[in-house]
Amino acid sequence: MRSIQRKFTTENYRDGETLACKGVDAPFMGIVRSGMLREDRPTPQGRTHLLALTFANEALAPQGCVRAKCTLTSVGETEVMTCDQRTFEELASAIPRLQLNLLHLIQDQLAQAQDWQLLLGRKTASERVASMLVSFHQRHGRPDEMHLPMSRADLGQLTGLTLETVSRQMRALEKAGLIAMPLPTRVRVLDAVALHELTGDAPARVAA
Amino acid sequence: MRSIQRKFTTENYRDGETLACKGVDAPFMGIVRSGMLREDRPTPQGRTHLLALTFANEALAPQGCVRAKCTLTSVGETEVMTCDQRTFEELASAIPRLQLNLLHLIQDQLAQAQDWQLLLGRKTASERVASMLVSFHQRHGRPDEMHLPMSRADLGQLTGLTLETVSRQMRALEKAGLIAMPLPTRVRVLDAVALHELTGDAPARVAA
DNA sequence: CGCCAATTTGACTGTGCTCAAGTAATGTGG
DNA sequence: CCACATTACTTGAGCACAGTCAAATTGGCG
Numbered sequence: 227m228r229s230i231q232r233k234f235t236t237e238n239y240r241d242g243e244t245l246a247c248k249g250v251d252a253p254f255m256g257i258v259r260s261g262m263l264r265e266d267r268p269t270p271q272g273r274t275h276l277l278a279l280t281f282a283n284e285a286l287a288p289q290g291c292v293r294a295k296c297t298l299t300s301v302g303e304t305e306v307m308t309c310d311q312r313t314f315e316e317l318a319s320a321i322p323r324l325q326l327n328l329l330h331l332i333q334d335q336l337a338q339a340q341d342w343q344l345l346l347g348r349k350t351a352s353e354r355v356a357s358m359l360v361s362f363h364q365r366h367g368r369p370d371e372m373h374l375p376m377s378r379a380d381l382g383q384l385t386g387l388t389l390e391t392v393s394r395q396m397r398a399l400e401k402a403g404l405i406a407m408p409l410p411t412r413v414r415v416l417d418a419v420a421l422h423e424l425t426g427d428a429p430a431r432v433a434a
Numbered sequence: 435m436r437s438i439q440r441k442f443t444t445e446n447y448r449d450g451e452t453l454a455c456k457g458v459d460a461p462f463m464g465i466v467r468s469g470m471l472r473e474d475r476p477t478p479q480g481r482t483h484l485l486a487l488t489f490a491n492e493a494l495a496p497q498g499c500v501r502a503k504c505t506l507t508s509v510g511e512t513e514v515m516t517c518d519q520r521t522f523e524e525l526a527s528a529i530p531r532l533q534l535n536l537l538h539l540i541q542d543q544l545a546q547a548q549d550w551q552l553l554l555g556r557k558t559a560s561e562r563v564a565s566m567l568v569s570f571h572q573r574h575g576r577p578d579e580m581h582l583p584m585s586r587a588d589l590g591q592l593t594g595l596t597l598e599t600v601s602r603q604m605r606a607l608e609k610a611g612l613i614a615m616p617l618p619t620r621v622r623v624l625d626a627v628a629l630h631e632l633t634g635d636a637p638a639r640v641a642a
Numbered sequence: 643c644g645c646c647a648a649t650t651t652g653a654c655t656g657t658g659c660t661c662a663a664g665t666a667a668t669g670t671g672g
Numbered sequence: 673c674c675a676c677a678t679t680a681c682t683t684g685a686g687c688a689c690a691g692t693c694a695a696a697t698t699g700g701c702g
Contacts, residue, residue: 267548267552269552270635270636275555275556277548277552287541287544288537293538293541293544293545294541294544294545294548295545296548325533328537329496329536329537332537332540332544333495333496333501333502333540334501335544336495336501336502336544337502339547339548340475340485340486340502340504340547343485343547343550343551343554344477344483344485346554346555346594347483347554347591347594348483348591348594350658351657377679377680377681378681378682379680383555386555386556387659388658388660389680389681390658390660390681390682391657391658393682393683394658394682394683397681397682397683409667410667410680410681429478429479558690559689559690585647585648585649586648586650595690595691596690596691596692597648597649598650598651598690598691598692599689599690599691601649601650601651602651602690605651618648618649618650618698618699
């Protein structure tokens with residue numbers, strides 16, 4: 227483990243910086259140590275669409291952004307540990323298990339994308355917003371308060387809703403007492419259980 | 435290439451058979467030679483939701499179905515060439531390039547899932563149906579007539595629409611003369627260009 | 643021919659989008 | 673430090689698109 231960490235290089239990004247994803251020494255894979263990354267994909271209309279976020283302690287799919295033609299941008303001060311392809315291959319030849327771990331990593335990313343497909347496919351606006359908040363909360367490690375340094379428009383792209391609908395749903399959750407928002411970008415989850423029931427993922431209620 | 439094919443085992447499935455995806459000699463990766471596979475994922479409610487299709491000459495993500503908890507089912511007579519994990523590792527040690535090809539394969543699957551996220555996120559019903567038909571048509575190799583042996587309800591799950599809306603949109607395309615449907619499951623694409631313009635993916639029109 | 647399932651069509655309804663106005667937060671220059 | 677400008681967010685009214693429910697039609701099969 228130590229030997230692995232020594233081979234990785236740590237890079238620091240300020241808010242809004244774009245990670246170079248091409249070239250020989252481009253990051254082949256990486257781990258976000260702090261801060262977060264946003265993954266945007268250009269649309270055929272020349273716009274750009276937010277597809278996913280990578281929070282601290284989550285991994286970057288190897289070159290996923292290149293193949294998927296995505297752009298990785300830091301959100302806030304972000305620290306990323308990366309490893310180029312040659313280095314990874316050196317490590318993998320020493321530790322064969324790494325090759326498989328890498329595969330699992332990207333497979334989990336695929337599974338995550340499919341989860342989100344379910345969300346976008348047949349969930350209502352309130353279910354989508356609740357699902358998103360639960361997902362973020364869990365991935366942050368269930369903190370008292372989360373910082374989501376992104377606009378309502380960004381959250382709308384993630385959930386397939388308009389910024390107005392996102393705002394309305396979040397306000398509704400606040401009025402219902404499930405969350406608190408001291409600032410628009412700061413969210414406290416007050417009732418995680420009730421929030422989870424609104425996701426639409428709650429298992430069918432068992433008859434008493 | 436020949437040596438690769440010799441190592442793979444060819445399996446034949448009848449319509450509706452489920453592919454075993456667990457166990458030591460379960461398919462680690464595979465290629466659909468003919469027919470097609472559907473990838474369903476169980477929902478938290480105990481239902482099942484169609485997420486993706488794999489047509490002939492397309493590859494199966496290595497164990498993707500296991501990690502993603504998906505079920506692979508044959509649609510119609512289907513021939514699949516598979517390879518278990520041990521066999522693949524033997525091959526890969528002989529041909530190092532395979533390891534990278536495998537990675538690319540699953541990365542492409544991820545890119546495809548993200549494409550679909552864009553479709554589900556912010557497209558209208560007619561754009562979704564047009565996009566789906568264009569995608570299927572291209573992946574089938576642009577044949578005169580496609581056979582889509584699946585119900586409107588299945589197409590609805592793929593596109594995040596109801597079966598009624600799918601039916602209405604397909605009928606509208608037929609009345610507009612862009613496609614023909616001699617049978618509900620047989621689709622002829624008459625005007626691929628016009629169909630593509632309805633996908634919402636058409637590049638912004640250039641001023642004359 | 644009759645049955646059954648899938649598809650199509652219709653009428654109505656509701657959710658979420660659009661457009662628009664108002665409010666809160668943030669930054670800037672004097 | 674405050675007035676101002678700017679951007680983001682919130683809220684409201686109206687409407688359209690797609691969902692729901694229900695009925696009619698089609699095609700397949702014994």
